[in-house]
Amino acid sequence: MRGMDEVRPGREPSPPALPAEHVESLVRVLDVVRDTTATTRPDIARRTGLGRNVVSDRVRQLSAVGLLTEGDLARSTGGRSPRQVRFRAEAGVVLVADVGATSIEVALSDLAGNLSHTHDEIADVTVGPTEVLSRVAALFDELIAALPDGTRVWGVGLGLPGPVEFETGRPVAPPIMPGWDGYGVREFMAARFGVPVWIDNDVNLMALGELRGGLAAGHRDVVLVKVGTGIGAGLVSHGLLHRGAQGCAGDIGHTAVRGSTALCRCGQHGCLEALAGGAALARDGLAMAIAGTSPALARAHAEGHEISAETVIRAAHHGDVSSRALVIDSARLLGEALARVVNFFNPSLVVIGGGVAAAGDLYLAELRQSVIGRSLPLATRTLDIILSPLADRAGLRGAAFMVVDELLSPARLSAPSHG
Template sequence: MAELGATSIDVAASDLAGNLSHCHEEPADVTSGPDVVLSRVAELFDEILAQIPPGTNVWGIGLGLPGPVEFETSTPVSPPIMPGWDGYDVRGFFGSRFQVPVWVDNDVNVMALGELRGGTATGHRDFVFVKVGTGIGAGLVSRGELHRGAQGCAGDIGHAAVGTSDVLCRCGQHGCLEALAGGYALARDGLGLARAGTSALLSQALSDGREVSAQTVIWAAQHGDPAARELVVASARLLGESLARLVNFFNPSLILIGGGVASAGDMYLAEVRQSVIARSLPLATRSLQIARSPLGDRAGLRGAAFMVVDELLSPERLAAADVAAS
């Protein structure tokens, strides 16, 4: 299994029950292109295969990508932060190398599936998983099933317009939620504070030669820097306002928030909750729970495993196997 983020690669092996082993994480840059990134993933898969007992059957490969994916073909479609990936044959890349079936989905969808099948969302038939990392996306579960939409891009809330802002998003549009509240936005605005001397801790970090990233801004906010804290709280407020629209429309019983920005903790979650409640119908929030994803970075890997299991055991695939056997 593999989950690719904008700046990282996570890989693991899994049994058919979703139990992970041989987990490995390392930095990566998705903008390096599919040949570079997927070749590294293939190398990591080879390393895992060399460590598992000889004769172990490998039944399939599951991957999560940080952009829209047409699930039927496992093909990325115009991913805003993934230059060179549009239309790339990810399934063919791995299928030809490992000779097993391959399934690919959006990273937030596999995270939602991981929480649904083996996490806090177990038992919830209608819930939303939100990843706030470099970008922002949502995985939707309706009536106990992952809702991908007609072309696989359901839940792409990061590119919904927020107010009338003229901030340019990496997708080419102006005023997207991601451009104002995602990890990329926190890093950009935090660097601005550091250079202007508005944030003492961020200015010191810059003077010390440290990168002013989203995590640096969160660190400064958690250590009492008022300007950094306002950036984090403003991000949470915008996310909450956007989620309120989803709550009124979709009426979930649970919202789980994951991704690096969610590591800001209680100050972030409290502002999200307050914004959602303030802008949602009372009936929609009567029993709504909003919490941080306890599975964290492992949710996507577990979800990718469950995706493979579900597809291997799908009625269509089993029926085809019966026909072939007869």
């Protein structure tokens, strides 16, 4: 991996060099424009508390480096119409990837988390970091090849299915990623692409995606639950990701469920994940297919189809009674665990994401009932529990926001460093 070209020919340094002065006000202006709390100069002045003159100047500077641009005139409020100011999300792209236990998702993202060229494929994370990351890098190469000339690549954002030490970008003792412990993921990608790289847990990135540009925008205390093969949660406190001391906060998949002894992939018995995760759904569905308890699943199995969580969910939607019971049972079990989480963390919003969220209202209704029935009334008084539509790709969007937010953070702009 050594000896690669540090700076690619024809690629501009990224992000565009901002003036090192006025960092604070520059960021404040940029922030309110980015999340569209302000769209005109007077708006920005009001929101940031900066003088109208300063705002004008900062907008000028940011426009000069291509981060902002003027749009049409906005509606007048009685006098001269203000010109609209817009974040130039097209000023650069971010390479984002979400490595799951059994899959790789990559995409190109603009600076506002809008994805394009999304690509999914099956992959096994257990084959180790060099192989998986090489594949991700190859996919990134394809994305880069398709870029129009002169497009700036601002950075790489990566999600991994395990705990990550955010500062160093290294996995820490990930249970389902043998060989990845302490691996220098950032160094690998930085050497390959010569741009800044950030890595985080995939569930944290989903939470960030929902927080910065999704359903959780504006909330300060959020729990995002991803129900995929496994079950995990991303926590937001004070509007910031709560990663915990080791970066492994959010584990709810391996809490014991009463009266169960099912073996979990983590090695313990009775884990929630072993009962209510996607893998559990598939396992129980297969059992029902073989036992003949479910006509629909039995037929699918007989026809040679694999029985996956998706199969079970589809059968449930088509009225298969046993599948329906399985899905509802899964929702109820998750709800019991979530009730504890709600009591403890007291979020204003719980977002359910991941593959099982495709089960839709059937799942959500049971989940809601289960949570509300077991939580303190106060904690659920204004609590919202919603599904994150799958098409959202919150994880990839979160990866993009991670990169852009870090690059445009005051700390980095005032003292440019790694990357």
